Amino acid sequence: MFKSSQQTLEQFKEVLLQLPADCYPKPCKTLSQATIGQHTRHIIELYQCLIAGYDSGAFSYDKRKRNKKIEVDLNFAIQQLTQIQLLLEKPNKKVRVDYGLDGREVKMESNYYREVMYNLEHTIHHKALIKVGINELSDILLPESFGVAPSTIQYRKQCVQ
Numbered sequence: 001m002f003k004s005s006q007q008t009l010e011q012f013k014e015v016l017l018q019l020p021a022d023c024y025p026k027p028c029k030t031l032s033q034a035t036i037g038q039h040t041r042h043i044i045e046l047y048q049c050l051i052a053g054y055d056s057g058a059f060s061y062d063k064r065k066r067n068k069k070i071e072v073d074l075n076f077a078i079q080q081l082t083q084i085q086l087l088l089e090k091p092n093k094k095v096r097v098d099y100g101l102d103g104r105e106v107k108m109e110s111n112y113y114r115e116v117m118y119n120l121e122h123t124i125h126h127k128a129l130i131k132v133g134i135n136e137l138s139d140i141l142l143p144e145s146f147g148v149a150p151s152t153i154q155y156r157k158q159c160v161q
Contacts, residue, residue, distance in 0.1 A: 002089045004150060005120045013081050016074060018140045024074045028133040036133045037071035039126045044070055046122060047084045050115050054090055060098040124149050
């Protein structure tokens with residue numbers, strides 16, 4: 001789980017570093033005018049919520065900071081991704097995730113490993129969206145696995161055999 005998370009984040013950094021300078025903060029028509037930077041910020045901030053809430057054992061993805069600097073400053077975003085890679089691996093423990101649903105606060109029991117897996121899947125999902133934006137705004141070649149779930153990659157390999 002941690003190895004997959006690290007590899008996914010590393011691949012993400014490598015792709016982001018190939019982007020032409022103006023692509024990262026540029027609105028994408030195919031993403032309803034969202035930017036690659038906004039999707040990147042969203043990924044980063046969910047991981048940051050998880051890591052910051054580890055010691056207390058409670059956190060809320062809804063109450064993330066929404067740091068605009070991550071959206072517009074690619075180098076800063078890369079630094080944040082590297083920081084996540086350094087801090088992510090921790091022992092499993094119970095955690096509580098707080099959500100705002102239907103105008104009320106809902107507190108859900110979970111565990112750290114489950115939330116790491118959630119963040120990994122969430123990252124892959126957003127990388128798939130980011131792939132659409134990159135394909136619209138640039139001509140860089142993306143790895144075939146970019147934005148594809150590990151289970152899908154495995155399934156595709158089985159189908160080829």
